[in-house]
Amino acid sequence: MHDKTQLEGEAALSGARGKVLLIDDAPEILALYENVLRHEGFEVRVASSPREAFTTLESFEPDLVVLDYMMPQMSGEQVLRELRERPHFADTPVVFLTAMGQDERTIGAVLELGANDFLTKPLDRRLLVAKVAALVDGRRRANLSRAYDELAAAQRALLADLERARKVQNSYLPPSQGRFGQIGFRAVLEPCEHVGGDLYDVIETACGMITVLVDVSGHGLAAALVSAGVRSTLRLLLHTKSLPDALRELNRQLSMDNDDHYVCIAMVLCDGMQMRLVNAGLPPIVRLRNGEVTGRVLATGIPPGLVAEAEYEEVVWQVEPGVDVVMVSDGFAELFNDVEGIGHWASALDLLPVDHARSRHSLERCLQEAIRSSGGKLRDDSTVVVLSIAEPTRPTLRSGDTPAGDSDAAEVRFSIPPHMEVIPRALSIAARAMGRDPEDPEVRAPLWEALLNAVVHGSLGVNSPPRDRELGSFLAEVRRAERHVAADKTVAVSVTATDGGYEVAITDPGNGFRWQDFVRSNERPDPTLEGGRGIAIMRAGTEAVSWNEKGNEVKLKFSRPDKESQ
Amino acid sequence: MRIEAQEQRGVTVVSVLETRIDATSSDEFKLAVATSVDRGTLLVVLDLTSVSFIDSTGLGALVGGFKGVSAKGGRLVVSGLQPGVSSLFKLTRMDKVFEVRATTAEAIDVLSRRA
Numbered sequence: 053m054h055d056k057t058q059l060e061g062e063a064a065l066s067g068a069r070g071k072v073l074l075i076d077d078a079p080e081i082l083a084l085y086e087n088v089l090r091h092e093g094f095e096v097r098v099a100s101s102p103r104e105a106f107t108t109l110e111s112f113e114p115d116l117v118v119l120d121y122m123m124p125q126m127s128g129e130q131v132l133r134e135l136r137e138r139p140h141f142a143d144t145p146v147v148f149l150t151a152m153g154q155d156e157r158t159i160g161a162v163l164e165l166g167a168n169d170f171l172t173k174p175l176d177r178r179l180l181v182a183k184v185a186a187l188v189d190g191r192r193r194a195n196l197s198r199a200y201d202e203l204a205a206a207q208r209a210l211l212a213d214l215e216r217a218r219k220v221q222n223s224y225l226p227p228s229q230g231r232f233g234q235i236g237f238r239a240v241l242e243p244c245e246h247v248g249g250d251l252y253d254v255i256e257t258a259c260g261m262i263t264v265l266v267d268v269s270g271h272g273l274a275a276a277l278v279s280a281g282v283r284s285t286l287r288l289l290l291h292t293k294s295l296p297d298a299l300r301e302l303n304r305q306l307s308m309d310n311d312d313h314y315v316c317i318a319m320v321l322c323d324g325m326q327m328r329l330v331n332a333g334l335p336p337i338v339r340l341r342n343g344e345v346t347g348r349v350l351a352t353g354i355p356p357g358l359v360a361e362a363e364y365e366e367v368v369w370q371v372e373p374g375v376d377v378v379m380v381s382d383g384f385a386e387l388f389n390d391v392e393g394i395g396h397w398a399s400a401l402d403l404l405p406v407d408h409a410r411s412r413h414s415l416e417r418c419l420q421e422a423i424r425s426s427g428g429k430l431r432d433d434s435t436v437v438v439l440s441i442a443e444p445t446r447p448t449l450r451s452g453d454t455p456a457g458d459s460d461a462a463e464v465r466f467s468i469p470p471h472m473e474v475i476p477r478a479l480s481i482a483a484r485a486m487g488r489d490p491e492d493p494e495v496r497a498p499l500w501e502a503l504l505n506a507v508v509h510g511s512l513g514v515n516s517p518p519r520d521r522e523l524g525s526f527l528a529e530v531r532r533a534e535r536h537v538a539a540d541k542t543v544a545v546s547v548t549a550t551d552g553g554y555e556v557a558i559t560d561p562g563n564g565f566r567w568q569d570f571v572r573s574n575e576r577p578d579p580t581l582e583g584g585r586g587i588a589i590m591r592a593g594t595e596a597v598s599w600n601e602k603g604n605e606v607k608l609k610f611s612r613p614d615k616e617s618q
Numbered sequence: 619m620r621i622e623a624q625e626q627r628g629v630t631v632v633s634v635l636e637t638r639i640d641a642t643s644s645d646e647f648k649l650a651v652a653t654s655v656d657r658g659t660l661l662v663v664l665d666l667t668s669v670s671f672i673d674s675t676g677l678g679a680l681v682g683g684f685k686g687v688s689a690k691g692g693r694l695v696v697s698g699l700q701p702g703v704s705s706l707f708k709l710t711r712m713d714k715v716f717e718v719r720a721t722t723a724e725a726i727d728v729l730s731r732r733a
Contacts, residue, residue: 267674312678313678354710359715
């Protein structure tokens, strides 16, 4: 038999037009046909017994088998049958070599068994090559087609898997827009592949609200897996550790992993109007006011996971309404060629106030525009997180059927007729928004009076009785009279800072009730004025009381305590 | 990845002749640096004069190369940083990890004085 390595070498040289297995018990036949076929560029193996044939079949996986019909150990027919029983070779083309004079019935039977063609010995060379070529080409094309289908299916499966992974990764993200007291939050993230190593997170801790932006080295699935782990770790660490300590611990953990990934990370802790910032490796965190850069935080430590020992610091900022703080991943900064973080991109970022109706989409639009301008293809995951400091919140009273809950300090629900608890709650919200103690009689009395009348009369539309009756009994009377009131009335309370103090505006549905019918003049309280003690109470402790044309909004002007003492 | 290594005054100067060290080339880079170091001395200058861009994977490979040299008791100085790379080093505080010199000549000076 030929040397195996020689065979393989020759096959490589021949540039294999196809693989042919010759099975014949006559060595001289094998040698002859082998030469002919090899000369034509086919890769050929030979076998002179059925056993040798099946061994070679498994390892060689020919595109075609040329099989002698008459063999002493096992007839060609039996070989064919056994061949066809093996699923892998069920449709391998087989050409039978028959001796001259074989009758047509046998040939017919053999063809029925699954042979594709036959050749009569002695063979005509050209005929041998022609038949072999035709069958091998057909077979190869079929193989290619099947291989292509299998690859396409495998790719679809992989893509579907990646798509599911993307959905999981998205589910880890907090909503892309939200409000936490005076801090408005917006974020947009664009991975450069299905999944990536960028992520942002918002964690509310006892010390304040922490916003995190993470950029794991590399991108794709591996980076996504690391970022998921980092997110979990941070969520644990940040409840008990300061920002620098959390980074130190994260670095320790990542350095212990036998993995080459590291993490560029920026975090901002918001506690009232104070911010604590860390930035290890990301482009500078930028502070903006009216689109101008007024501060930056960068390089407060080495990205966790790069080196075993690292130190971390933090920066403290005082902020005020109108300030925007922006964190970006370097994939985003790269779009503007601005890794230094001068903030050229700041003007591109359409930083409208968070309450603005369009703002939710404006960040996304900016990012898409930036991607488009830089050539349309993201080279790295791209993320932007914006924290916007807004004016203090508007508490709102809403009527409805659900019981009042403490989950949202800005909103108190009650049903009509209202229960007693609604008014003190609204009062507390308004007082705190002014930075005042709700129990302070100076603010409590006027607020109580205004709220009481707005809620009771503004919602119920009844005239105020003289103030010699308890609210409770008055409401009981209303219930007894079964006045029909629409259920979804709203009384809104908003507190705005002014130069000298605060203005509290209370708006009721204006259900036939007008403030000007209560308040006769803007002068200081005079118990002899008509309208009763209620008006006097509203005036005391306030600088001014005013109302709108329609009569459904009253404004109480409070001055700041320190100003008054001057 | 095109990397050249030559010895000068007892210092192995490894010059990266590509403009980018990124995810596609970082493995090659790591290997090339390790091989050069294995063959040469433990005093290494990494000449990045041709490099205009290093991505996060590239930086990881750089630090890996540095750790490899340190682990063998060697010393590595980086030279010829272009502005983009210099900026990356600043953001990631690589100044706390690497010694950096403006030119390869200065870097060789620093190391050969010690030798």
